[in-house]
Amino acid sequence: MPRIVRLPTELHGRAFTVREGSALGLGLGRMRGKDLESPFTGVRAAQPISTHLDRCRAYAARMPANQFFSHASAARIHGIPIPWRLDRGPIHVCTFDADDGPRARGVVGHTVQEQRVNVTTVDGLRVVSAVDAWCELAMRLTINELIVAGDRLRARTAPLCSLSDMQGSVRAFAGRRGVRKLRVALEGVRAGVDSPKESELRLKIVSAGLPEPAVNVPIFNRLGAQIAIGDLVYEKYRVLVEYDGEQHRLDDKQYARDVERLADLASENWTIVRILKGQLVDAVPRVRFALCDAGWRQW
Numbered sequence: 001m002p003r004i005v006r007l008p009t010e011l012h013g014r015a016f017t018v019r020e021g022s023a024l025g026l027g028l029g030r031m032r033g034k035d036l037e038s039p040f041t042g043v044r045a046a047q048p049i050s051t052h053l054d055r056c057r058a059y060a061a062r063m064p065a066n067q068f069f070s071h072a073s074a075a076r077i078h079g080i081p082i083p084w085r086l087d088r089g090p091i092h093v094c095t096f097d098a099d100d101g102p103r104a105r106g107v108v109g110h111t112v113q114e115q116r117v118n119v120t121t122v123d124g125l126r127v128v129s130a131v132d133a134w135c136e137l138a139m140r141l142t143i144n145e146l147i148v149a150g151d152r153l154r155a156r157t158a159p160l161c162s163l164s165d166m167q168g169s170v171r172a173f174a175g176r177r178g179v180r181k182l183r184v185a186l187e188g189v190r191a192g193v194d195s196p197k198e199s200e201l202r203l204k205i206v207s208a209g210l211p212e213p214a215v216n217v218p219i220f221n222r223l224g225a226q227i228a229i230g231d232l233v234y235e236k237y238r239v240l241v242e243y244d245g246e247q248h249r250l251d252d253k254q255y256a257r258d259v260e261r262l263a264d265l266a267s268e269n270w271t272i273v274r275i276l277k278g279q280l281v282d283a284v285p286r287v288r289f290a291l292c293d294a295g296w297r298q299w
Contacts, residue, residue: 005030007046015045015058040104052076052087059091059107060125067102068119068126070094070110072140074133077122078160080149081196086140094128116172130160131169138178138185144207146185148199154191156216163191192216197243198231201275201283205232205241208284209298210291213241219265227264237294240265241273241287 008024021031021044031044039049039058049058056073071092075082093102094110094117101109118129128136134149141149153160170186173179192215193199206212213232219240221227232241244258265272271290275283 004033004035011046013047015039015043015049015061017061018042018044020061040106052089052091055091055106056125059093059102059104063093063102063126064100065126066097066100067093067095068128070112070117070128071108071133071136074127074130075137075149077125077127078130078133080130080133080137080152080160082137082149083141083145131165134166135169135173135178135182138173138182141181143181143185143188144200144203146181147188147203148196150185150189151193151199152196154189154193156192156194159191190215194231195243197277197280201241201243201280202232204280204283205287208288210284210287211296219268219270221264221268227268228261234291234294234296237291237296238268238270239273239287239290239294240270241275241283241290243275244277 005026007026010024011021018028018031019042022028036044036046037049038044039055040062043058043061045058047054049055052073053076056069056077060069069077069092071094072082072086072089073092076087090106090108092108092110094112095101096112096114098111101111103109117132119126120129121127127133130153134146134153137149138146150166153166154163166186166189170179170182173182188203190199190202193202194216198215202213202215211234213234215232217230217233217235218226219228219230219233228240230240231243234240262272271294273283273286273290275286
């Protein structure tokens with residue numbers, strides 16, 4: 001059985017073009033090897049191409065300098081949460097000149113006027129700005145999905161833009177499909193959110209007619225020392241709603257911190273409603289009960 005020729009170290013861990021491989025001494029027979037994937041014509045990759053981001057990186061190996069990623073692909077590159085249905089779809093590539101658009105299977109091409117978007121680079125990939133990507137998503141997302149995505153732009157850690165950036169981009173989007181949804185979604189976006197699940201939980205609570213909680217609020221004890229930052233906080237009723245992902249169960253140190261933190265909150269007469277992964281469907285009645293028990297009345 002013939003020995004497989006090793007790839008040059010320059011090609012490890014990334015997609016590359018057939019031209020690059022040839023320049024580094026690989027023959028066409030080697031680049032047809034079963035250990036290499038061919039996600040696009042003229043592109044090879046030694047690693048599996050399984051995610052939307054993988055496909056973007058693979059296409060980037062052959063992408064001309066006048067093209068850049070947009071729409072759902074740009075959102076994924078920026079780390080903006082999008083529904084899984086968009087991940088399964090084609091990648092989106094944009095250009096300023098319709099004659100220079102992408103021509104490849106699995107790629108949707110777009111043309112935009114240069115003054116309409118800002119192009120930046122993220123992890124070596126040319127892409128529209130995060131706020132432009134968010135606006136482009138309006139054609140495919142529901143209002144609640146846009147709010148969840150918009151919350152990421154205004155996240156507590158590493159926000160991707162300012163509120164004024166979002167307001168300006170929505171104004172600039174006037175006259176385009178989806179702008180009405182953007183305007184409504186912008187009103188629902190909140191700064192300081194830590195995760196998409198927090199956003200989903202907040203929206204579920206509000207859509208059920210419960211009062212809107214404050215997001216990631218510092219909580220202090222009677223001596224003025226901060227004892228927690230609450231995910232979703234009803235300070236008036238001393239009710240704290242928290243979404244606990246898997247890291248809270250699998251990380252021993254995190255679990256120990258949680259136990260100590262919850263004990264501190266209980267000693268200050270806070271009611272904690274913990275929503276675990278998979279329990280979003282049960283969240284509303286539990287929050288309603290906690291609020292009513294603390295004195296809230298809907299009517």
